[in-house]
Amino acid sequence: MAKLIFLPRLTGFILLSLFLSFSACKQKADKAEKMEPSNGTAMASQEPFFKLSLAEWSLHQKFQAEGGDPFQFAEIAKANGFEGLEYVSQLYSKQIETLGFDKVIDSLKTMSEKHGMQNVLIMVDGEGELASLDEAERDQAVENHKKWVDAAATLGCHAIRVNTFGTNDPEQWIPAVTDGLQKLATYAATKNIEVLCENHGWLSSDAPVLMKAITAVNMDNVGTLPDFGNWCIKRNQGERWGACEEVYPDKYEGIKMMLPKATAVSAKSYDFDENGNETTLDYPRIIKLVKDAGYTGFIGVEYEGTRLSELEGIKATKDLLLRSAKDLE
Structure with missing residues (x-):
């Protein structure tokens, strides 16, 4: 009789153990299946092929006309979903005059670190003509730019963007700007800083x-x-800014020509239609060129329009960039 009682209990215990083991295995399998979409590969596919920085010129109205x-800058960029900062030197003219150059740069570094932002580059304006036909004037421009090379190194940027004004005669401009850039880049190399030329008017916008x-x-x-x-x-009348008389005929070909030497890219925007597309630039076409x-x-992101507010324009540009990149997947 004892055996008749023991065997069913033993059998029941085995069956219960098997059932619990099967249930545990199934739960692990179910959990793994649910987690699969969140693995590294899937997450990576949701990210664009580039990183997003904010060009400070997008906020020039706030910081200049409105006295902001x-x-x-770092706080605003962080709040709007950016990872990197692209400074504009002229937006700190008053602060440099009041606080001093080094204090301004140290403050920018402190703010970028506080908000966990990466300093990318400095767009340098108003420091002389690197393509001047007068060598003494050209050399002075090189000297004027050196403090911004030092600032970029202090901030942890990889580059400064320079202007290349001086003359609009290609035969004279090429040797002049070559000399100016070589002299500045020789110094910048000692600080591990790049010197970048943007299509920013005059012959710099003539890609070839x-x-x-x-x-x-x-x-x-x-x-570039x-x-x-x-x-x-x-x-008009040889001005650097103002009414345009002649435009480079193929901006897409121009971008394509510049990209092999590019270590930074600027997503300019002016206005958007009801579908969120830039009204003057084919973003999907450009993003494909970049990729x-x-x-x-x-x-x-460098919004330069007037219809939308600066923050609205920044968001519209950022959204279009991300959408254009996703459409390429």
């Missing part, structure tokens, strides 16, 4: 001529910063 505090100059410079730390806009090569070139660095 440019030391808030610009690339001839970059080739002539022939230095590893001299490259293709801007989606900025293709005016001649303005096909193998570029994976920062793309800086």
Whole structure:
């Protein structure tokens, strides 16, 4: 009788153990299946092929006309979903005059660290003509830029963006700008800083001529910063800014020519239609050019329109960039 009682209990215990083991295995399998979409590969596919930075010029109305505090730049960029910062030197003119150059740079570094932002580059304006036909004037411009090279190194940026004004005669401009860039880049190399030329008016917006100059410079730390806009090569009465008289004929080909030497890219925007597309620039076409070139660095959002507010324009540009990249997947 004892055996008759023991065997069913033993059998029941075995069956219960098998059932519990099966249930545990099934729960693990179910859990793994649910977690699969969140693995590293799936997460990576949701990210764009580039990183997002904010060009401070997008906020120039706030910091200039409205008297806002440019030391808030890192905080604003962080709040709007950016990872990197692209500074504009002229937006700190008053602060430099009041506080001193070094204090301003130290403050920018403190703010970027506070908000966990990466400093990408400094867009340098108003420091003289690197392509002046007068060598003494050209050399002075080189000297004026050196403090911004030092500032970029202090902030942890990889580059400064320079202007290349001086003359609009290609035959004279190429040797002049080659000399200016070589002298500045020689100093910048000692600080591990790149010197970048943007299509930013005059002959810098004539892509074939610009690339001839970059080739002539022939230095590893001299490259380009293709801007989606900025293709005016001649303005009214020879002005640097204002009404445009002549535009480079194929901006997409211009961007393509500049990309092989690019270590930064600027996503310029002016206005958007009801579908969120830029009204003057084919963003999907440009983003494909950038991806096909193998570029994976920062793309800086630079809204320059007037219809939308600066923050609205920044968001619209950022959204269009991300959508254009996703459509390429």
